[in-house]
Amino acid sequence: MTPFDYLKQTEKRRMQDLFKFLSFPSVSAKSENKKDVAACARWLSDHLNEIGFKSRIMPTGGHPVVYAEYVSDKKEPTALYYGHYDVQPPEPLDLWKTPPFEPEIRKGYIYARGACDDKGQTFAQIKGLQAVLEATGSLPINVKLLIEGEEEAASENLPVFIKKNKKMLKADIAVVSDTAQFSKKLPAVTFGLRGIAFVEVFVYGPNRDVHSGGFGGAIANPINVLCAMVGQLHDKNGKITVPGFYKNVKSLSKWEKQQFKKLPYSEAAYKKSLGIPALHGEKGFTTLERAWARPTLDVNGITGGYQGEGTKTIIPATASCKITMRLVPEMDPKDVCNKIEKYLLKIAPKSVRVKVIKHGGAKAVVVPTEGPWLEAAGRAIKTGFGKAPVFMREGGSIPVVADFKSMLGLDTLLIGLGQPDDNIHSPNERFRVIDFERGCKTAAVLPAELAGVRQ
Amino acid sequence: MTPFDYLKQTEKRRMQDLFKFLSFPSVSAKSENKKDVAACARWLSDHLNEIGFKSRIMPTGGHPVVYAEYVSDKKEPTALYYGHYDVQPPEPLDLWKTPPFEPEIRKGYIYARGACDDKGQTFAQIKGLQAVLEATGSLPINVKLLIEGEEEAASENLPVFIKKNKKMLKADIAVVSDTAQFSKKLPAVTFGLRGIAFVEVFVYGPNRDVHSGGFGGAIANPINVLCAMVGQLHDKNGKITVPGFYKNVKSLSKWEKQQFKKLPYSEAAYKKSLGIPALHGEKGFTTLERAWARPTLDVNGITGGYQGEGTKTIIPATASCKITMRLVPEMDPKDVCNKIEKYLLKIAPKSVRVKVIKHGGAKAVVVPTEGPWLEAAGRAIKTGFGKAPVFMREGGSIPVVADFKSMLGLDTLLIGLGQPDDNIHSPNERFRVIDFERGCKTAAVLPAELAGVRQ
Numbered sequence: 087m088t089p090f091d092y093l094k095q096t097e098k099r100r101m102q103d104l105f106k107f108l109s110f111p112s113v114s115a116k117s118e119n120k121k122d123v124a125a126c127a128r129w130l131s132d133h134l135n136e137i138g139f140k141s142r143i144m145p146t147g148g149h150p151v152v153y154a155e156y157v158s159d160k161k162e163p164t165a166l167y168y169g170h171y172d173v174q175p176p177e178p179l180d181l182w183k184t185p186p187f188e189p190e191i192r193k194g195y196i197y198a199r200g201a202c203d204d205k206g207q208t209f210a211q212i213k214g215l216q217a218v219l220e221a222t223g224s225l226p227i228n229v230k231l232l233i234e235g236e237e238e239a240a241s242e243n244l245p246v247f248i249k250k251n252k253k254m255l256k257a258d259i260a261v262v263s264d265t266a267q268f269s270k271k272l273p274a275v276t277f278g279l280r281g282i283a284f285v286e287v288f289v290y291g292p293n294r295d296v297h298s299g300g301f302g303g304a305i306a307n308p309i310n311v312l313c314a315m316v317g318q319l320h321d322k323n324g325k326i327t328v329p330g331f332y333k334n335v336k337s338l339s340k341w342e343k344q345q346f347k348k349l350p351y352s353e354a355a356y357k358k359s360l361g362i363p364a365l366h367g368e369k370g371f372t373t374l375e376r377a378w379a380r381p382t383l384d385v386n387g388i389t390g391g392y393q394g395e396g397t398k399t400i401i402p403a404t405a406s407c408k409i410t411m412r413l414v415p416e417m418d419p420k421d422v423c424n425k426i427e428k429y430l431l432k433i434a435p436k437s438v439r440v441k442v443i444k445h446g447g448a449k450a451v452v453v454p455t456e457g458p459w460l461e462a463a464g465r466a467i468k469t470g471f472g473k474a475p476v477f478m479r480e481g482g483s484i485p486v487v488a489d490f491k492s493m494l495g496l497d498t499l500l501i502g503l504g505q506p507d508d509n510i511h512s513p514n515e516r517f518r519v520i521d522f523e524r525g526c527k528t529a530a531v532l533p534a535e536l537a538g539v540r541q
Numbered sequence: 542m543t544p545f546d547y548l549k550q551t552e553k554r555r556m557q558d559l560f561k562f563l564s565f566p567s568v569s570a571k572s573e574n575k576k577d578v579a580a581c582a583r584w585l586s587d588h589l590n591e592i593g594f595k596s597r598i599m600p601t602g603g604h605p606v607v608y609a610e611y612v613s614d615k616k617e618p619t620a621l622y623y624g625h626y627d628v629q630p631p632e633p634l635d636l637w638k639t640p641p642f643e644p645e646i647r648k649g650y651i652y653a654r655g656a657c658d659d660k661g662q663t664f665a666q667i668k669g670l671q672a673v674l675e676a677t678g679s680l681p682i683n684v685k686l687l688i689e690g691e692e693e694a695a696s697e698n699l700p701v702f703i704k705k706n707k708k709m710l711k712a713d714i715a716v717v718s719d720t721a722q723f724s725k726k727l728p729a730v731t732f733g734l735r736g737i738a739f740v741e742v743f744v745y746g747p748n749r750d751v752h753s754g755g756f757g758g759a760i761a762n763p764i765n766v767l768c769a770m771v772g773q774l775h776d777k778n779g780k781i782t783v784p785g786f787y788k789n790v791k792s793l794s795k796w797e798k799q800q801f802k803k804l805p806y807s808e809a810a811y812k813k814s815l816g817i818p819a820l821h822g823e824k825g826f827t828t829l830e831r832a833w834a835r836p837t838l839d840v841n842g843i844t845g846g847y848q849g850e851g852t853k854t855i856i857p858a859t860a861s862c863k864i865t866m867r868l869v870p871e872m873d874p875k876d877v878c879n880k881i882e883k884y885l886l887k888i889a890p891k892s893v894r895v896k897v898i899k900h901g902g903a904k905a906v907v908v909p910t911e912g913p914w915l916e917a918a919g920r921a922i923k924t925g926f927g928k929a930p931v932f933m934r935e936g937g938s939i940p941v942v943a944d945f946k947s948m949l950g951l952d953t954l955l956i957g958l959g960q961p962d963d964n965i966h967s968p969n970e971r972f973r974v975i976d977f978e979r980g981c982k983t984a985a986v987l988p989a990e991l992a993g994v995r996q
Contacts, residue, residue: 114851115849115850115851115852115853116849116850116851117850174853174854175847175849175851175853177847177849177853178750181749181750238852238853238854239851239852240852266755280754282754282854284852291817292815292816292817293815293816293817294636294964294967294968294969295633295636295966295967295968296815296964296966296967297936297937297965297966297967298837298839298841298865298867298966299735299737299867299935299936299937299938300721300832300935300936300937300961300965301815301832301936302832302837302839302865302867302936303822303823303831303832303835303836303837303867303936304811304820304821304822304828304829304831304832304936305815305817305820305821305822306817306819306821307839307840309771309839309840309841309842309843309862310771310772310774310775310838310839310840312768312843313767313768313769313770313771313772313840313843314768314771314772314775315768315772316764316765316768316769316772317765317768317769317770317771317772317773318772319765320765320769356759360747360748360751360756360760361747361748362746362747362748362760362761362892362893363891363892363893363894364761364890364891364892365759365760365892366759366760366761366890366892366893367758367759367760368758373759374759376758376759377755377756377757377758377759380758381758382753382757382758383765384753384757384762384764384765384856385762385764385765385768385845385846386753386764386846386847386852386853386854386855386856386857387764387845387846387847387848387849387853387855387857388764388767388768388843388844388845388846388848388860389843389844389848390840390842390843391840391841391842391843391863392630392632392841392842392863393842393843393844394570394571394630394632395570395571395572396569396570396571396630396694397570397694397695397739397841397863397865397900398570398629398630398632398841398842398863398966399629399693399737399841399865399966400841400842400966400967401839401841402841402842405843407764408846408847408852408853410753410757410852410854412753412754412757412758435819435821436818436819437817437818437819437820437821438817438818438821439818445852480754480755481752481754481755481756481757481758481759482752482754482755483754506755509749509751510752510755511750511751511752511753511853511854511855512749512750512751512752512855513749513750514749
């Protein structure tokens with residue numbers, strides 16, 4: 087029996103296991119889901135033990151890490167697989183066709199929060215490894231699995247965990263499936279990810295909501311003020327106005343720009359898939375450059391005053407928003423948080439109090455675009471997906487990739503199994519059944535390909 | 542027995558009746574409260590019938606009007622009393638010390654939504670009239686009571702109602718207690734009110750919330766766009782930038798400016814009571830001028846994206862806000878709504894779709910500042926409160942006052958019984974027990990004073 091035979095025979099059972107994994111509302115951002123996150127970690131660790139790994143739950147300052155090992159032969163290479171079992175908040179719930187934690191297959195797609203990001207992709211890697219174990223009795227490489235529970239909360243406690251467990255995590259290469267293919271027709275290896283920095287901004291006005299007739303015109307309105315402040319963060323050319331924001335930005339290399347241009351990309355199709363009348367961004371850059379390799383500043387949420395039906399004529403006591411900035415290589419999240427805080431406090435009028443909570447974030451990464459590891463990954467993808475991958479960057483962030491490099495000296499293979507339109511972080515998140523299956527196959531081939539790399 | 546004797550004897554019962562009136566969650570803005578609004582109207586109408594009026598519930602296109610009459614002597618003057626039994630939404634509920642629809646007295650204040658605005662004040666007028674009826678067997682004037690259920694929803698259907706019932710509503714003078722005294726030490730007659738115009742603004746971006754890593758930088762973010770648009774609505778001097786906004790604005794007269802200056806007003810106390818670090822407003826005007834006699838543009842509520850704990854890295858599909866503008870004499874609410882819509886659509890980038898819902902509003906009013914009616918009101922207030930009133934304007938809006946003038950040819954006596962710090966439209970709305978009692982006394986004296994006016 088080959089690993090592919092095993093995968094074929096266990097297709098139904100594998101989907102049942104994935105559905106179970108997807109049914110935990112492991113929302114790391116919300117304290118109300120703490121128990122669900124813990125239950126998900128417990129289930130995952132038990133499952134890894136059942137299928138042949140030595141797994142345990144390791145505490146962190148926040149949600150726990152699930153860590154598992156399979157020691158094959160110390161002379162063989164060691165691959166450190168990373169994934170995350172936590173998910174984004176599912177809101178707004180009313181836009182989901184079926185409940186986010188009750189997985190369902192419709193028209194070739196698995197629908198659930200986490201279906202793609204990242205439970206589905208992580209599970210494909212696990213199930214590929216299991217197939218090799220079941221079919222051949224062992225793995226041709228040493229495998230370490232680090233599956234965290236805080237990726238969607240900026241991996242706040244993972245750097246400390248890695249620092250503490252450097253020896254345990256020692257490896258030759260890291261493998262991460264938490265990105266996307268270029269398109270349904272084109273698998274990809276991602277060589278660059280943006281970083282992220284997160285701040286929350288609070289504007290405080292009167293000590294209570296007050297009547298906008300009685301007080302309007304005489305005191306600052308925290309919503310008006312917050313809007314004016316946020317409105318000043320971009321100029322007319324789509325550049326971010328925070329002083330020093332672009333100081334350390336590393337420009338794209340000629341080779342990278344060429345790679346981007348080679349990709350079969352249609353702005354018209356992109357616009358249509360999003361239903362927007364026009365694209366929008368920093369002057370002087372293409373859409374792929376803007377989305378993958380330029381820094382951004384987006385308000386992810388804003389709230390203030392009355393949000394119910396009809397009107398309530400008040401000046402609210404407070405207004406607030408959540409801002410994340412995507413970072414490109416050489417930008418430092420702490421530095422960026424400090425700069426935006428300084429700027430916001432500077433432009434705030436004296437008639438309000440402003441508080442900026444700086445949550446930090448993660449640096450951007452660019453991994454090698456050539457070498458034997460990458461070639462091995464390329465071959466595995468070609469076997470699994472039936473087509474050789476292209477090279478691309480991505481606009482999202484996987485904080486751990488930079489830490490692997492700086493703390494463990496590890497390069498990472500970013501093997502995306504999902505699609506750009508899988509609605510990750512959106513309602514109706516999904517994962518193509520065929521991508522899950524091809525992902526399992528790729529994962530079943532990868533160990534042998536990595537075993538062939540002699541350093 | 543005098544009316545004052547009757548008031549003294551029935552103090553406890555009167556407060557029980559007021560508590561019953563306050564316990565209806567008659568929130569006109571919310572369709573979920575439609576039954577509560579209707580139940581409140583029913584109770585009020587029944588109560589008016591019980592105490593000697595001929596009352597009935599009259600339907601409108603929205604919430605019903607409670608209309609009651611007492612015909613005394615056709616040769617005597619007729620006063621049209623106006624009040625409203627609907628209230629503002631009570632949110633945010635967590636800031637209330639006791640539930641908004643469970644009235645409670647603490648330290649000399651009645652706490653409840655509507656305690657002051659306007660159930661408490663309306664009830665003081667009713668109870669004053671009842672005292673005269675009980676003590677003397679009749680009223681010295683003809684009284685018509687028009688108590689509506691949509692004042693907090695911009696009195697949308699009242700103009701049509703008045704137009705339809707002109708004959709029924711015929712009177713010599715209108716009486717409204719829906720404003721405030723100048724301070725605890727100084728009762729007032731209000732001679733000017735601002736108008737109001739209400740719009741809702743929706744900004745639509747991608748057809749779903751999307752990942753801010755995958756798409757950030759390449760498409761417009763509806764929150765960023767909405768903020769930038771709102772931020773452009775005021776200039777550095779606090780002037781509203783909507784073209785033509787100030788075109789019809791009537792400036793304050795020299796006499797009005799003098800009246801304002803005479804009032805014992807302390808900016809320091811004002812700032813302290815609101816807990817704000819500095820005042821804020823249109824350059825070139827005093828605080829009282831800004832709050833009472835200059836137009837404003839305030840965002841009363843804004844919403845977009847993720848508002849839960851932690852972060853959710855999305856670009857939301859939509860963001861929206863509610864804007865009300867306070868108007869001064871000569872400004873037309875429809876005209877103002879059209880102007881802001883035009884301007885918002887003009888400054889919106891092409892990368893989003895923008896919708897402005899124009900709800901219209903009400904004109905500002907200035908009523909006569911001298912004459913026998915006003916003198917009669919002044920004497921009643923002096924008797925009820927023990928001090929002669931000052932003249933002032935107010936920043937709030939009572940849409941009906943302009944309609945009374947234009948449709949019925951009626952001037953209005955604005956006899957405020959509450960205080961500026963009664964938290965109307967805010968959590969913990971309240972009404973001083975002593976103001977309620979003095980208000981009842983004023984209302985018990987007013988009919989005799991009005992009867993003395995011979996036109």
